[in-house]
Amino acid sequence: MSRPEPILAVDGLAVGYGVVPIVRDVALAVGRGEAVALLGANGAGKSTLLKAISGLLKPSAGRIRLAGKDIQGLAAETLVGRGLSHVAEGRRIFRKESVADNIQLGMYRLGLGRAEMARRRDEAFTLFPALREKAPAAAGTLSGGQQQMLAIAQALVRRPSVLMLDEPSLGLAPILVDEVFRVLGDIRAQGVSVLLVEQVVEQTLGFVDFAYVLANGRIAAAGTPAELGRTDVVRQAYLGRAPADLEGAA
Numbered sequence: 350m351s352r353p354e355p356i357l358a359v360d361g362l363a364v365g366y367g368v369v370p371i372v373r374d375v376a377l378a379v380g381r382g383e384a385v386a387l388l389g390a391n392g393a394g395k396s397t398l399l400k401a402i403s404g405l406l407k408p409s410a411g412r413i414r415l416a417g418k419d420i421q422g423l424a425a426e427t428l429v430g431r432g433l434s435h436v437a438e439g440r441r442i443f444r445k446e447s448v449a450d451n452i453q454l455g456m457y458r459l460g461l462g463r464a465e466m467a468r469r470r471d472e473a474f475t476l477f478p479a480l481r482e483k484a485p486a487a488a489g490t491l492s493g494g495q496q497q498m499l500a501i502a503q504a505l506v507r508r509p510s511v512l513m514l515d516e517p518s519l520g521l522a523p524i525l526v527d528e529v530f531r532v533l534g535d536i537r538a539q540g541v542s543v544l545l546v547e548q549v550v551e552q553t554l555g556f557v558d559f560a561y562v563l564a565n566g567r568i569a570a571a572g573t574p575a576e577l578g579r580t581d582v583v584r585q586a587y588l589g590r591a592p593a594d595l596e597g598a599a
């Protein structure tokens with residue numbers, strides 16, 4: 350199957366904490382308009398890899414290109430301006446601030462005028478009607494699912510061309526996981542390219558166009574969901590985990 354031209358391309362990437370590399374020799378690509386998954390067991394290095402791409406960690410080797418331009422080593426803030434948004438694990442919202450202010454903070458330092466910020470906030474509320482209802486409430490009073498939606502909304506108002514999400518379904522009830530995937534479908538339909546780290550494997554493979562499996566910091570397999578489904582490689586990457594985790598919410 351031919352894939353679209355890459356909007357994000359990673360090559361020979363190594364990154365770690367201090368001297369110990371956690372992720373080694375990783376190559377991956379996200380095509381324009383594609384939804385791509387990064388799967389792998391706990392500790393495989395998925396979050397570390399996303400942080401290196403979004404400029405939160407400095408790679409010790411390798412190349413990262415966004416829309417054809419080298420971005421390795423650039424600061425996270427610079428990359429946001431270039432169209433790369435990262436929804437980190439654990440719903441990093443400002444709990445004491447209102448829902449509306451949280452969305453506003455997502456646009457901080459983008460240099461947008463008031464009218465444009467209001468327009469983008471309204472778009473976010475259209476995608477997440479529950480957030481509109483709770484606009485004046487403190488973000489900390491939202492349910493877990495709503496907090497996750499708020500974290501995604503904060504990233505979306507920056508109008509990213511590539512949206513990276515680290516386990517958006519973490520800790521959510523199955524019905525809310527479905528809601529996360531519905532929203533991701535809407536986001537993809539708007540032409541945003543998506544790189545998704547997830548543990549709900551079945552549902553993720555049902556959503557993405559292409560997937561990479563990370564094991565011990567290296568890419569162990571890559572393919573379309575159909576190609577990966579013909580092998581045992583995904584299951585093997587999760588060996589040692591409870592079968593229930595593999596079944597996800599499907």
Ligand SMILES: Nc1ncnc2c1ncn2[C@@H]1O[C@H](COP(=O)(O)OP(=O)(O)OP(=O)(O)O)[C@@H](O)[C@H]1O
Pocket residue numbers: 366371389390391392393394395396397398
């Ligand atoms: N700040 C840190 N300092 C040192 N080691 C770290 C740090 N953060 C993560 N690690 C180590 O890096 C390895 C990869 O962690 P990472 O969080 O990238 O994995 P993951 O695949 O995202 O797993 P999970 O699904 O648990 O989030 C683990 O061995 C972890 O202990």
